[in-house]
Amino acid sequence: MASTAAPHTQRYYVPAPSAWPFVLTVGLVATIIGVGAYLEGAHIGPLPIWIGVALSIYIIFRWFRGIARESEGGLYSAQVDRTYRWGMSWFIFSEVMFFGAFFGALFYARSLSLPWLGGEGSKLATHLTLWPGFEAVWPSNGPANLGGEFETIPAFGVPLLNTIILLTSGFTITMAHHALKENKRLACILWMWATVALGVSFLFLQAEEYIHAYTELNLTLHSGIYGSTFFMLTGFHGMHVTLGTIMLIVITLRLMAGHFKPDAHFGFEGVAWYWHFVDVVWIGLFIVVYWL
Amino acid sequence: MAHHDTHADHAHDDHHGPEKGIMRWIKTTNHKDLGTLYLFFAFTMFFIGGLMSLVIRAELFVPGLQFVQPEFFNQMTTMHALVMIFGGVMPAFVGLANWMVPMMIGCSDLALPRVNNWGFWILPFAFGLLLSTLFMDGGAPAGGWTMYPPLVLQTGEAFPFLIFAVHLMGISSITGAINVVVTILNMRAPGMTLLKMPLFVWTWLITAYLLIAVMPVLAGAVTMLLTDKYFGTSFFTASGGGDPVLFQHIFWFFGHPEVYIMILPAFGIVSTIIPTFARKALFGYDSMVYATASIAFLSFIVWAHHMFTVGMPLAGELFFMFATMLIAVPTGVKVFNWVATMWKGSMTFETPMLFALGFVFLFTIGGFSGLMLAITPVDFQYHDTYFVVAHFHYVLVPGAVFSIIAAVYYWIPKWTGRMYNEFWGKVHFWLSAIFINLTFFPQHFAGLAGMQRRVPDYAVQFTDWNVISSIGAFGFFAAQFIFIINILACCYGWFGRKQGLPARVWEGAHGLEWTVPSPAPYHTFEDPPQVTEAELTAVHDKTDALDGHKLA
Numbered sequence: 097m098a099s100t101a102a103p104h105t106q107r108y109y110v111p112a113p114s115a116w117p118f119v120l121t122v123g124l125v126a127t128i129i130g131v132g133a134y135l136e137g138a139h140i141g142p143l144p145i146w147i148g149v150a151l152s153i154y155i156i157f158r159w160f161r162g163i164a165r166e167s168e169g170g171l172y173s174a175q176v177d178r179t180y181r182w183g184m185s186w187f188i189f190s191e192v193m194f195f196g197a198f199f200g201a202l203f204y205a206r207s208l209s210l211p212w213l214g215g216e217g218s219k220l221a222t223h224l225t226l227w228p229g230f231e232a233v234w235p236s237n238g239p240a241n242l243g244g245e246f247e248t249i250p251a252f253g254v255p256l257l258n259t260i261i262l263l264t265s266g267f268t269i270t271m272a273h274h275a276l277k278e279n280k281r282l283a284c285i286l287w288m289w290a291t292v293a294l295g296v297s298f299l300f301l302q303a304e305e306y307i308h309a310y311t312e313l314n315l316t317l318h319s320g321i322y323g324s325t326f327f328m329l330t331g332f333h334g335m336h337v338t339l340g341t342i343m344l345i346v347i348t349l350r351l352m353a354g355h356f357k358p359d360a361h362f363g364f365e366g367v368a369w370y371w372h373f374v375d376v377v378w379i380g381l382f383i384v385v386y387w388l
Numbered sequence: 389m390a391h392h393d394t395h396a397d398h399a400h401d402d403h404h405g406p407e408k409g410i411m412r413w414i415k416t417t418n419h420k421d422l423g424t425l426y427l428f429f430a431f432t433m434f435f436i437g438g439l440m441s442l443v444i445r446a447e448l449f450v451p452g453l454q455f456v457q458p459e460f461f462n463q464m465t466t467m468h469a470l471v472m473i474f475g476g477v478m479p480a481f482v483g484l485a486n487w488m489v490p491m492m493i494g495c496s497d498l499a500l501p502r503v504n505n506w507g508f509w510i511l512p513f514a515f516g517l518l519l520s521t522l523f524m525d526g527g528a529p530a531g532g533w534t535m536y537p538p539l540v541l542q543t544g545e546a547f548p549f550l551i552f553a554v555h556l557m558g559i560s561s562i563t564g565a566i567n568v569v570v571t572i573l574n575m576r577a578p579g580m581t582l583l584k585m586p587l588f589v590w591t592w593l594i595t596a597y598l599l600i601a602v603m604p605v606l607a608g609a610v611t612m613l614l615t616d617k618y619f620g621t622s623f624f625t626a627s628g629g630g631d632p633v634l635f636q637h638i639f640w641f642f643g644h645p646e647v648y649i650m651i652l653p654a655f656g657i658v659s660t661i662i663p664t665f666a667r668k669a670l671f672g673y674d675s676m677v678y679a680t681a682s683i684a685f686l687s688f689i690v691w692a693h694h695m696f697t698v699g700m701p702l703a704g705e706l707f708f709m710f711a712t713m714l715i716a717v718p719t720g721v722k723v724f725n726w727v728a729t730m731w732k733g734s735m736t737f738e739t740p741m742l743f744a745l746g747f748v749f750l751f752t753i754g755g756f757s758g759l760m761l762a763i764t765p766v767d768f769q770y771h772d773t774y775f776v777v778a779h780f781h782y783v784l785v786p787g788a789v790f791s792i793i794a795a796v797y798y799w800i801p802k803w804t805g806r807m808y809n810e811f812w813g814k815v816h817f818w819l820s821a822i823f824i825n826l827t828f829f830p831q832h833f834a835g836l837a838g839m840q841r842r843v844p845d846y847a848v849q850f851t852d853w854n855v856i857s858s859i860g861a862f863g864f865f866a867a868q869f870i871f872i873i874n875i876l877a878c879c880y881g882w883f884g885r886k887q888g889l890p891a892r893v894w895e896g897a898h899g900l901e902w903t904v905p906s907p908a909p910y911h912t913f914e915d916p917p918q919v920t921e922a923e924l925t926a927v928h929d930k931t932d933a934l935d936g937h938k939l940a
Contacts, residue, residue, distance in 0.1 A: 114505065
C-alpha cells in the first residue's frame, strides 16, 4: 500500500547511542552552578567551573572528532550532507537573531529612550520632573552621567583597520576554498593559515582597544547606555571571532591531516559560512557602533 | 500493509537496538525513546506546575491571607508560569514532534539524533536548577515569568540561576527546533511534497522556525538583565540612558511568537484528529497552511499589545492594536475550516475527538477574549486583571493542553499497541471540560470587575467567583489522575490490557504513521517508503474522501 520500499541506496546514518550529549550537559551545568554561585558571592570556590569547563571542552572535542571520523569513514550520504547544510544555516540564523536583540537595544536607546529622557515627544514630564537639565546627545552615559566622563573610540583608526583585516580574511578563506575545490592542498592550507593569522590579529587589536578604552578613555561597561551597548555588541562579536578562529584552526589542522575532498568538505564550508557571518556582523558594528 | 517490516528482520550495519537499563534513556539517539522522555518529562512538569497552581488557588479561595506569605505566593505565580510554559507545554509538543514527525514524513529518525538527545537532557538539569531556587536565600524568582526589570533584579540568590536556566531552555528549544526544521526539509520520503505533508508537520515546521527566530532574542534579553545586575551595564536603567521598557519590548518580541509556538502544534493536532473522526478529508488544507504561515508572520509585529499601558506613543498603540486584530482573520479561517470539515461528516466521539472538539469551542472563547484585549482603550481597563488570566488560560489549558491530551489519546495505541479505556477517557474529558470552565470562566467576571492578577489577597466582592474558581482548579487537577492511570495502563499493560491492535487503529485515520504496526517498531522507515497518491489523497482530498476512497 502506502509504503513499498524505495530502491535501496545508502541509508540515512543514525548514530549509535551516545553519552556525549548527557556528559556535555553535566559539564555545562557544573559551570553554570559555579558561575552563579560566584556571582552571588557564595563560597564554593572555582572548582565546579574548572571541572565543568574541562568536561565541556573534552566532550566537544570528542564529539567533533567523532563526526570527523564518521565523515572520513564514508558514513555520510549526500542526504546527511544536506542535513548539515540546513542545520548550519539555521544555527547561523539563530545567531543573527541573538545579535539582533543587542542591535535592537542600541537602536531603541539612540532613537527612543534617550530622546525621551531629553524631553522629546510625549515624555516631557519625565524630563522635567527627573532630569530637567539633560540634553540627549549620542554618545551618552545617561542623565546621571553614570561612570563619569568618557571618550569614544574613533571609527577611522583601529576599527577601520579591523574592518580591513576581517574583509581580507573573507577573501583569503574564499581563496582557500577555491584551492580546495581545485585540489591544491598546499595553497589551501597556506590561505587558511593566512586567515587564521588575520583572525588572531583582529582579536589582538580588539584586546588592545579594550585596554585603551578602560585605562585611558574611561569607557567601561559602567559608562551608561553607550558603554553597555558598545561592550556587549563588540564583546559578543569578539567571542564569536574567537570561536570562529578556533574553528578555522581545527579545520586547517584537519586539512593538514588529509581530511576533506575537493567535492565533499562541508566541515570546511560550514566554518567558512560562520566566518563570513562574523564578518557581516562586524560590518554592522563598524557602521552603527563606531561610525554613525 | 507496510512493506518495511519485512526488512526489520535483516541485520544491518547501522541497525542498533536500545541499550540496557537506565543507559538506554541516557544515551538514546532514537526519536521514539526521546519522544517518550520528552512526554514523561512534560507530564512531570505539568504535575509540579499544577501543584503550584493549587497553592495559588488555595490561597485565593477566600479573601485574606490563609496559607502562604505574599512573597511565596509571588514565587508560585512566577514558577507556575515558567514550569508550565517551558517545562510542560513546549516539551510536550517537542515530544509529540519527536514521535510523529519522522513517522508522518517517512524517515528513519530526526536529522540530528545526538543533538536531539542533547536537547532533551538539558531540560531536566535546567528545571532542576530552576526548582532548586525555591530553597535558596531570598526564595525562587517572584517578579513574574516575564522577568521585568527593575523588579526582577531584586531577586535573591536565585537570580543567576533563573537567567542560566532560561539560557539552557533556550539551547534546548533551538537545538530541538533546528532538528525538526532540518528533518522536515531534508528527510521527507519520495512523493511527500511540501503541500502534501500532514498539517501537524506543517504547523511544527512553522513553530520550529518561530523558535529559532525568537529564543535567541530571549537569551539576549536575559543576558542584559544579568549584566545589568552584576556587571554595571544600564540597558534597563533610565539614569544611564537605558529604559526598563526596553526590556519589555525585547521580551515580548520573543514572547508573542512564543504564544504561537504553544498553539500552532495544537492546531496541527486538531487538524489531524477532526478529519479522522469526521471521516472526511480536512476542509481547506492549503488555506490551513497559509493561515498558519500568516499567523507566524503577524506574530512578529504585534508584541507591544502586551504593553499598551506603559506609555507608548499613540501611533504605536494604534499600530499594535490593528496588527493584533488582523490575527483574527487567519485564526478564523482555521476555526471555520474545522467546522466545515465536520459538516456532513460521519462523526463519532471517541476521547481524542472530544478533546479536539473541546479545543475548538474553548480555544475560540480564548480567541474572542484576546480580541477584546487587543482593543487598546479597553485594554487600559483589562490590563493586569484576572480577565487577562482567564484569556490566556483559555488558550493554554483547554487550548494547548487539551490538544496535547487529545494527541496522547489519539496516538497512544500506535505508541504502545494497547487501547486506552474509552469509558474512563470520556469521564476524563467531561470532568476536565466542566472543571476547567469552572476554574477560568468566573475569572472573566472577576477581572472585568477589577480584580488584579498576581496579588494574594482581594476585595470581598470577588469572593464568590474565586470560590468557584478554586473548586474548579482542584477538580481539574484531580481529574487528571484518571488520565495518568489510563495512559500508564497502556504503557505497562495494567488491567490485563493486551497488545494486538491493527496498524490503522482508527478506521478513518490516514497518513504514513498508520501504515506501520502497532506498537510502532523501534526503527521505522529505515528505507524511505514510496509514498503513494492513495495514502496522501486521503490526508487532504480536495473532494469528499468518502467518495471513491475505500478506508483501509
